[in-house]
Amino acid sequence: MLNIADSLYRWCREARPFALATVIHVSGSAPMPPGTSLAVGTDGEAVGSISGGCVEGAVYELCTQILESGEPPVRASFGYSDDDAFAVGLTCGGELEVLVQRIDPLDQPHLPTALEQVSTGMPLSVAQVIDGPRRLLGRTLSVLGGGSAYDGTLGSQLTDRTVATQVGALLRAGRTTRVEIGGDADAGPEKLTLLVHTHAPPPHMLIFGAVDFAAALSQAGRFLGYRVTVCDARPVFATAERFPHADEVVADWPHRYLERAEVDARTAICVLTHDAKFDIPLLRVALGLPVGYIGAMGSRRTHEHRVDRLREAGVPEEHLARLHSPIGLDLGAHTPEETAVSITAEIIAHTNNGTGLPLSRVPGPIHGPVPAARLSSPASATGSEKAGAGPDAPSCVRPERPMSAIGG
Template sequence: MLNIADTLYRWCREARPFALATVVDVSGSAPLPPGTALAVAADGEAAGSISGGCVEGAVYDLCRQVLDSGEPPVRASFGYSDDDAFAVGLTCGGELEVLVQRIDPADQAHLTSALDAATGGRPVAVAHVVYGPVHLLGRTLSVLGDGNAYDGTLGSEEGDRTVAAQARALLRAGRTARVEIGGDADTCPEKLSLLVHAQAPPPRMLIFGAVDFAAALSQAGHFLGYHVTVCDARPVFATPARFPHAHEVVVAWPHDYLAAAEVDSRTVVCVLTHDAKFDIPLLRLALDLPVGYIGAMGSRRTHEHRQELLLEAGVTDLQLARLHSPIGLDLGAHTPEETAVAITAEIIAHTRRGTGLPLSRVTGPIHRRVRVTPPPAVRAAA
């Protein structure tokens, strides 16, 4: 639902009831992920999309029906029909399941605060019951920021605390995911499946080396939604004027900056200096940090020499296996702009576990679901 937080927040502030259709499960080549939503207000105004156009009309009608009748939340499945390709369904070949519910802002007042945070770009997670008893279906609980507080209730204090802990863990990881709780006396007597919608601060792209390639890469990273930092020890080159698309430009020795930087599993580190006095201490540190991607620019000869120096500096073979060098996919890139595309393509393929091959040469669904192991706090609470 956070994909349309601005509209939902406006409707909540205006105390306008609305119907919310949320994608709760997808398979095959369904175009949009779980958590994506479409909403319809009483006057017919609609916001969002759940299928890129394939089943919007049918879901819109179902929203109007649920909104007008006041009936309990309903689930509906949509898929492709070989018998009638023009019938309501996903012509892309996938299947999706949608939960449609009526929301009266007065009944779930905490949603207004959660949507306000999402609209303002602040961290927020909303846990949404998508499977369970009818009287709990559609209920929400929200977690704002990094604190321990939560708002809303799913019916039991112990269950609320369990869900809030899982929502906080997913918020830290920046993931929207399904969690299961309940079915036992220690958490919640009723088994529930919840979709946790998480909006975390944007992931970080740390670019080391104030070169022309960094200018193009900072623009590409900004476009992809990263918070981009360019760092170089040379003040004459590390200037905001040279990197207008970076969120910050830092003059510091790269390894000193990285040692003090806040990083997580979504952080990408791109080393474009290809100068051993910068590269070796920087990469030695980066390869010991829990970041998501580490790439280094340079020729194959530079790469081989860099590997030798890193091994001499105490880096293990297992750590070296994390290093993407020479950086980027083989796209035949020459210009800084083309190289930036090659680098970000590799980052996307690595993050999403793609093959990097042309889609015409691979089989299976185009929109594959990446199954991510939940953070330790989630596994412990489940």
Template sequence: MLNIADTLHRWCSEARPFALATVVDVTGSAPLPVGTSVAVDEHGNAVGSISGGCVEGAVYELCRQVLHDQGPPQRAWFGYSDDDAFAVGLTCGGELDVLVQRIDPATRPHLGAALAEVAGGRPAAVAQVVDGPDKLIGATLSILGDSWISDGSMAAGPTGQAVADRATAQLRAGRTALVWLGGDADTCPERLSVLVHVAATRPRMLIFGAVDFATALSQAGRFLGYRVTVCDARPVFATTARFPHADEVVVDWPHRYLEHTEVDSRTAVCVLTHDSKFDIPLLRQALELPVGYVGAMGSRRTHEERLRLLREAGVAQDRLARLRSPIGLDLGARMPEETAISITAEIIAHTNHGTGLPLTLGTGPIHRPGDQAVDECPAQRPLLTP
């Protein structure tokens, strides 16, 4: 639902009821991920998309029906039609499981508050129960700062706390996910499937080395939604004029800056200096941190020498295995702009567990919806039936 947060925030502020259709499960090559929503208000106004056009008409009519009937949430399944590819179905071959429910902002003030945070560019999460006891289907809970607020069905007791704890964890990880939890009388008696919608702060890209390649990479990183920092110990090169696309330019020794700055599992560290007096202390520290990606520029000869020096500095082999060097995918890149695409392509593949191979050489689904799901207890996973 956070893909349409601006409009939903306005509708909530106007106390305007609406029907919300959300993708809660994906099989095969569906065009949009779990958590994507369409909403329809009482005047027939629609916002959002869940399939890139394949099933929008059918979803729209279902939303109108749910909004008019004011009944319980409904589930709908959409898949490819072998008989008629232009019938209601996904011509890309995927399958969508969609939850449609009526939202009355007056009874869920916390939802409007969460949407206001997202619309304002601040982090928030909304947990939506998609499977479990009938009384909880469609229940929502919002994470706002260090607190959580829910509608009445989860307002008290261990169930609300368990959902809030998982939603908080997903917010910290920065990823929307379908999670399964419960079945424990002490923590969460009901067995639930919960879709946690996350709007997190922008992940960080730390670029070390104020070189021409860093100029192009900072622009590519900004385009991908990263908060980009360029750091170099040389003030003549580390200037905002040279890096207009960076969110900040820092003059400091790279390892000293990395020691004191904030990083997390989504942070990408890109070392472009290929100078051992900068690289070795920086990489020695970076490889010990819980960051998502560490890459270093240089030739294969530079890489081998770098590995030798890192071993001499005491870096263990399991840490060295985290280093992406030479940095980037083999695209035949030479120019800084091409190299920036090579580097960001590797970061995307690494983050999403992609192979980096041409799709023409692969088999099976193009998208990997399973990577979005976190299963607390696979043996007790509930069935997601339409």
């Protein structure tokens, strides 16, 4: 629902009831992720999309029916039909399940507050009941700020506190996902399945090294929705004029800046200095932080020397295994702009557990969980088996996918 927060907030301020259709489960090549919503107002206005057009008409009619009749929330499934080419379904072959409910802002007074926070850029999560007792279906609870405060109720104080604790952790990680709670004395007597909608600040991309590659990468990072910081110890190079696409340009020693920077599981760290006096202190700090991605530029020889020096500095092997070096996917990149695409492609693949292979060579659905066969493909190999941004650049071991919101 947070994808259409502005429109929903306007309807709430006007005290206008509306019907909300939310994707609560997808499989195969369904085009929209869970949490995406379409809403229909009392005047017939529709906002949002849940399928890119495939089933919008059928969902619109269902919303109109629920809105006019006041019926309880319903769940509907849509998928591809081989038997009837004109049946309502997803032409991409996937399946999605949708929860459709009527919302009266007067019945959920906390919801306008939550939507207003999204509109102003504040972080929050909204937990929505998608399975459980019928009387609770569609009910929401909002977790605000750093996760310490919540608004709304899911039936009992014990349930509310349990949900707020779990949802607060998802809010700090920037994740939208399903959560199951309850069914016991510790978490509440009623078993609930929740869809947690999260709106978090943009993830942070830290680029170290005020070089031409950094200028191109800062532009690519901003395009992907990152808040971009460029840092270099040399004030003459670390200027806002040289990096107009960066949100912040810092003149400081990289390791000293990183020690005080705010990072989380969505943060991407890109080391482009390939100078040992900067790289080694910086990577010693970076490899010990709970960030999502760490990559370093340089040739294979530079990488080998860098790893040797990090070992001498006491960096454990499990930390070294997190390093993507030489940075990037093997796209045959040469220019700064091409290299920026190579680096961001690796960040996307790493975050989403992708293989980096052409889709024409990957079996199974385009969207959804990655089959085991894909994870053992050549592009998922590690160490010297993978090639990086340059003609002689391998990547290191890729760790298990972190908790991340890069792209929802």
